Amino acid sequence: MSSSFLPSSSRRRTAVAALAASALAVTLAACGSSSGDGSAMPGMPGMTTTSAMPSMDGMGAMASGDGLAATSGGYTLASATATLPAGQVSDYRFTITGPDGKPVTGFTVDQTKKLHFYAIRSDLTGFQHVHPTMAADGTWTAPLAALTAGTWRLFATFTPDSGSGRGTDFVLSRTVTVPGRPVDTALPAASTSTTVDGYTVTLTGELMAGMAHPLTVTITRDGKPVTDLEPYLDTYAHLTAFHQGDGAFAHLHPTTAATGAHGGPALSFHAELAKSGDWRLFLQFQTAGTLHTAAITVHVS
Numbered sequence: 001m002s003s004s005f006l007p008s009s010s011r012r013r014t015a016v017a018a019l020a021a022s023a024l025a026v027t028l029a030a031c032g033s034s035s036g037d038g039s040a041m042p043g044m045p046g047m048t049t050t051s052a053m054p055s056m057d058g059m060g061a062m063a064s065g066d067g068l069a070a071t072s073g074g075y076t077l078a079s080a081t082a083t084l085p086a087g088q089v090s091d092y093r094f095t096i097t098g099p100d101g102k103p104v105t106g107f108t109v110d111q112t113k114k115l116h117f118y119a120i121r122s123d124l125t126g127f128q129h130v131h132p133t134m135a136a137d138g139t140w141t142a143p144l145a146a147l148t149a150g151t152w153r154l155f156a157t158f159t160p161d162s163g164s165g166r167g168t169d170f171v172l173s174r175t176v177t178v179p180g181r182p183v184d185t186a187l188p189a190a191s192t193s194t195t196v197d198g199y200t201v202t203l204t205g206e207l208m209a210g211m212a213h214p215l216t217v218t219i220t221r222d223g224k225p226v227t228d229l230e231p232y233l234d235t236y237a238h239l240t241a242f243h244q245g246d247g248a249f250a251h252l253h254p255t256t257a258a259t260g261a262h263g264g265p266a267l268s269f270h271a272e273l274a275k276s277g278d279w280r281l282f283l284q285f286q287t288a289g290t291l292h293t294a295a296i297t298v299h300v301s
């Protein structure tokens, strides 16, 4: 457990709907050293693809949630694009429309950006976290690295700075199809640590469904504590999670303040994972100007 458990300095998104109240012990699981890029290996398909966007309208003012809807609280992630090419970089264009149906152009900056964008394949490989640019008319362009064949879910998280959604944190998503022959990768098995780029990431913590519980990430290298983490998006590490089966999204907010290029080795997060099952966690942290992405599977029973 980390002792530096500070109140979150960033607004805490209600990114995960509180579902069951039962306590969930979390077995922290690690994968191999996958950094999330989906080179396919044979094996059982990790999951069935989620092709349609289930409607989650009617959730009322609680606009956030698991992010599986394209529309919530009157706001819509709108795009004419349902297909993206395989094996090459591509741009995904979209707008965020408000209750009046018009593109929203005013957003509150969160973790240095007006909008955060994620791509994840249905088998929870291929994680991408990018920051699209917005044209004056509210059209966003997300630059995506090469995608593999299959179904991908694309998430946008944002906070309108005016209108009925002002100050509300939204996470919306749509799916796109990448043509070709899909090959799923089985979700890596549970473990408590993983290694990426020579860094060992270890997780400790216990979670309860729908409630914020501390999750501590400890980063070491060659057995020694890492203390030169650089701020990335105003934090020492950025942690997102996706639920196996439906691809539900969670952003785990840091409770360790970033105060210079000497972060680490222990970082604390509010972990809110509302659903039981396996979640794939993607931890992004920066050292010496290089961004590292560690992927770890967490089992919530």
Ligand SMILES: [Cu+2]
Pocket: 113, 115, 116, 117, 129, 130, 131, 233
């Ligand atoms: Cu971001």
